[in-house]
Amino acid sequence: MIPAAFEYVAPTSVEEALAALAEHGDDAKIIAGGQSLLPVLRMRLNAPEWVIDLGRIDSLRGVRDGGDHLVIGAMTTHHDVGRDPLVHEHALLISKAITHLADAQVRHRGTFGGALAHADPAGDLGAPALALGSTFVVQGPGGTREIPGADFFVDLFETAISDDEILTEVRVPKHDGWGASYEKFVRIAHQWPIVAVAATVRLEGDTIAEARVGLTNMGSTPLRAHAVEEALAGRPATEDAVAGAAALVADGTNPPSDLNGDADYRRHIATVMTRRAVLAAAGRG
Amino acid sequence: MARINLTVDGSQVSDDVEPRMLLVQYLREQLGKTGTVIGCDTSNCGACTVHLDGTSVKSCNVLAVQADGAEVTTIEGLAAEDGTLHPVQEAFRECHGLQCGFCTPGMIMQTVDLLKDNPDPSEEAIRLGLEGNLCRCTGYHNIVRAVQHAAGTTEGASA
Ligand SMILES: Cc1cc2nc3c(=O)[nH]c(=O)nc-3n(C[C@H](O)[C@H](O)[C@H](O)COP(=O)(O)OP(=O)(O)OC[C@H]3O[C@@H](n4cnc5c(N)ncnc54)[C@H](O)[C@@H]3O)c2cc1C
Ligand code: FES
Numbered sequence: 108m109i110p111a112a113f114e115y116v117a118p119t120s121v122e123e124a125l126a127a128l129a130e131h132g133d134d135a136k137i138i139a140g141g142q143s144l145l146p147v148l149r150m151r152l153n154a155p156e157w158v159i160d161l162g163r164i165d166s167l168r169g170v171r172d173g174g175d176h177l178v179i180g181a182m183t184t185h186h187d188v189g190r191d192p193l194v195h196e197h198a199l200l201i202s203k204a205i206t207h208l209a210d211a212q213v214r215h216r217g218t219f220g221g222a223l224a225h226a227d228p229a230g231d232l233g234a235p236a237l238a239l240g241s242t243f244v245v246q247g248p249g250g251t252r253e254i255p256g257a258d259f260f261v262d263l264f265e266t267a268i269s270d271d272e273i274l275t276e277v278r279v280p281k282h283d284g285w286g287a288s289y290e291k292f293v294r295i296a297h298q299w300p301i302v303a304v305a306a307t308v309r310l311e312g313d314t315i316a317e318a319r320v321g322l323t324n325m326g327s328t329p330l331r332a333h334a335v336e337e338a339l340a341g342r343p344a345t346e347d348a349v350a351g352a353a354a355l356v357a358d359g360t361n362p363p364s365d366l367n368g369d370a371d372y373r374r375h376i377a378t379v380m381t382r383r384a385v386l387a388a389a390g391r392g
Numbered sequence: 393m394a395r396i397n398l399t400v401d402g403s404q405v406s407d408d409v410e411p412r413m414l415l416v417q418y419l420r421e422q423l424g425k426t427g428t429v430i431g432c433d434t435s436n437c438g439a440c441t442v443h444l445d446g447t448s449v450k451s452c453n454v455l456a457v458q459a460d461g462a463e464v465t466t467i468e469g470l471a472a473e474d475g476t477l478h479p480v481q482e483a484f485r486e487c488h489g490l491q492c493g494f495c496t497p498g499m500i501m502q503t504v505d506l507l508k509d510n511p512d513p514s515e516e517a518i519r520l521g522l523e524g525n526l527c528r529c530t531g532y533h534n535i536v537r538a539v540q541h542a543a544g545t546t547e548g549a550s551a
């Protein structure tokens with residue numbers, strides 16, 4: 108199908124884009140890579156009067172070193188983030204997750220910021236971004252605002268970005284030397300995750316000094332598994348110790364029930380995936 | 393209407409299009425390049441794959457206006473002017489990497505992208521690299537063989 112008619116503008120700076128958003132407000136929709144928005148428009152689930160394309164704003168693209176963190180521009184494609192040596196070195200968990208995201212063609216167009224702004228609870232980037240303690244930087248008419256990871260995801264397809272704001276960059280604290288793994292449970296190739304677990308750990312000898320764990324599709328937003336993280340800290344990187352901590356992962360979660368599995372099934376899968384992800388991140392997979 | 397200027401298969405084109413027009417529609421309906429086909433409504437099948445500024449994209453999931461200023465290569469632009477097939481086209485013919493042929497334009501365009509990136513892919517890398525291209529006929533084995541043939545790595549093919 109073909110989208111309903113709309114007017115189109117492709118600004119070349121964030122300021123121009125914000126002005127267009129301010130002018131068209133509720134009737135406007137931002138397009139980044141279009142890999143989630145265009146299917147929505149084609150199915151006529153949404154029919155904005157204006158589409159504001161961020162694709163010509165060069166300043167929103169690229170990864171740079173911000174000292175103790177990385178700065179990932181919102182319009183950097185999945186392909187470019189996935190190949191970026193800085194990301195590989197300082198935020199391995201993100202590189203790992205991207206290898207499981209969609210397909211080559213979609214990764215060439217879809218963007219890091221677009222996927223996070225879309226806030227699909229089954230999206231593969233929310234859990235790693237949360238687990239790494241990322242901060243989301245948005246720009247609006249009043250200037251720039253930093254949103255901590257814990258406040259960014261509000262509900263299904265809903266974030267703390269206001270209608271008159273644009274997500275410009277994501278700051279990801281460096282996790283140098285941390286092992287990482289993204290375990291995505293699917294039944295067929297090229298599927299969105301039924302459940303996925305993002306884990307990154309820092310070892311001291313054979314001990315897990317610190318761990319960060321994020322969950323995909325275990326609720327209406329990506330989640331951080333704090334109880335598992337605490338249970339892992341200071342424990343040996345053994346199958347038994349990790350399985351014990353992983354058993355806590357589903358506590359307090361409210362996963363969806365659908366054709367791919369009911370909530371209890373997802374809780375079970377999350378436990379298994381957490382054990383695998385943590386062990387793999389610790390190099391014991 | 394919006395004015396777009398782009399290069400398609402080596403020719404400069406310029407048109408007024410509705411902003412909602414998809415790149416695949418522009419290629420097929422405005423330029424008559426029906427070699428690029430539409431196989432689904434959900435951007436899953438990859439049949440519509442073309443190259444946009446040198447990388448593969450699903451042309452049903454890109455607006456024509458987003459391709460303004462870009463260089464687009466379709467399946468119709470791969471062969472040499474004298475009709476000599478591109479090595480990947482030749483390999484799909486040689487290995488019979490198709491049955492009905494509907495997925496083939498997309499498979500070939502994605503294979504060209506894959507081999508540019510990784511000239512010596514393992515079987516697993518081929519299957520992963522073609523993850524976004526669905527074939528309802530072949531069961532993929534001959535497609536994988538065709539990619540291996542094009543890469544010169546036919547040895548070890550398990551098909
Ligand atoms: C066939 C297919 C398979 C896929 N498989 C997966 C998968 O396995 N895992 C996965 O995680 N994803 C998958 N995706 C989705 C993909 O990750 C998209 O790229 C991503 O969800 C959206 O990024 P985008 O840049 O294309 O954003 P768009 O589609 O352009 O935008 C998405 C939404 O975010 C808003 N938005 C975008 N950028 C900004 C910004 N900077 N500021 C404010 N709002 C913004 C838009 O208004 C829109 O509402 C798949 C997509 C397709 C087509
Ligand atoms: S027609 Fe474009 S992916 Fe199916």
Ligand code: FES
Pocket residue numbers: 489490491492493494495496526527528529530
């Ligand atoms: S040959 Fe028929 S769909 Fe692939």
